[in-house]
Amino acid sequence: MNTLLELRNIEKKYGDDVIISKVSFTLAKGTAIAIIGHSGGGKTTLLSIMGLLQRATSGNVLVDAIDIGGLDSYQLANLRGQYLGFVFQRARLINSLTALENVMAPAWFIRRGDKIEQQAKDLLERFGLSHRLDHKPQELSLGQLRRISLARALLLKPPILLADEPTNDLDPALAKEVAECLLTARTEGAGVVIVTHDLNLANQTDQTFHLENGTLKPIIYDNAAS
Numbered sequence: 132m133n134t135l136l137e138l139r140n141i142e143k144k145y146g147d148d149v150i151i152s153k154v155s156f157t158l159a160k161g162t163a164i165a166i167i168g169h170s171g172g173g174k175t176t177l178l179s180i181m182g183l184l185q186r187a188t189s190g191n192v193l194v195d196a197i198d199i200g201g202l203d204s205y206q207l208a209n210l211r212g213q214y215l216g217f218v219f220q221r222a223r224l225i226n227s228l229t230a231l232e233n234v235m236a237p238a239w240f241i242r243r244g245d246k247i248e249q250q251a252k253d254l255l256e257r258f259g260l261s262h263r264l265d266h267k268p269q270e271l272s273l274g275q276l277r278r279i280s281l282a283r284a285l286l287l288k289p290p291i292l293l294a295d296e297p298t299n300d301l302d303p304a305l306a307k308e309v310a311e312c313l314l315t316a317r318t319e320g321a322g323v324v325i326v327t328h329d330l331n332l333a334n335q336t337d338q339t340f341h342l343e344n345g346t347l348k349p350i351i352y353d354n355a356a357s
């Protein structure tokens with residue numbers, strides 16, 4: 132089965148406001164896609180539906196061919212843990228834990244050991260944070276929080292990676308490093324969805340979509356030529 136994630140005719144309303152309208156989409160293993168669109172257009176909403184963080188008003192979401200429609204919140208949480216890694220716009224770290232502990236926290240529920248700790252340290256070093264392992268979130272900058280959030284998402288190598296504006300607040304060198312990490316996950320077989328205003332990053336994905344008036348339209352360009 133090559134499809135990791137499928138949306139069928141997804142609609143999302145907040146009250147009477149239609150934010151997402153009849154969106155269908157598939158994410159295959161080993162592909163990265165970008166979603167661009169104007170601010171307030173519904174990109175984060177769509178990503179949170181893909182990430183099983185909120186339900187659509189109508190339509191179907193399938194993760195690895197499992198229709199989530201009939202699942203309860205416990206089953207949804209299990210599916211999220213098994214399949215999904217997130218890089219949120221706001222890092223959502225645990226304030227009482229250090230940077231290293233935050234990266235390792237999801238692993239505590241699955242497996243423990245020195246290997247995981249070393250891998251977490253390696254990721255933080257790769258993102259230029261080896262001198263901040265013991266710092267708490269309130270002692271870190273936005274860009275640092277973003278990189279910790281990405282390290283946390285990458286540590287367990289989830290099949291599906293969802294990233295919301297992952298290169299915001301980063302200087303060009305770090306933005307490049309973060310982009311490379313996300314795109315390397317693709318070559319390792321993950322499906323990657325990146326919401327971004329960074330057209331340079333979008334251009335490095337396999338397909339860019341424009342979310343406009345609630346619908347997702349593919350942008351036709353030849354990434355191989357760029």
Ligand SMILES: Nc1ncnc2c1ncn2[C@@H]1O[C@H](COP(=O)(O)OP(=O)(O)OP(=O)(O)O)[C@@H](O)[C@H]1O
Pocket residue numbers: 145150168169170171172173174175176177
């Ligand atoms: N829980 C909610 N209840 C009501 N309206 C909401 C809710 N969440 C988001 N919205 C509205 O839905 C619209 C889409 O929001 P969303 O955050 O998905 O947009 P976005 O494209 O990600 O924006 P940005 O690029 O600025 O992050 C906005 O008008 C927002 O105000």
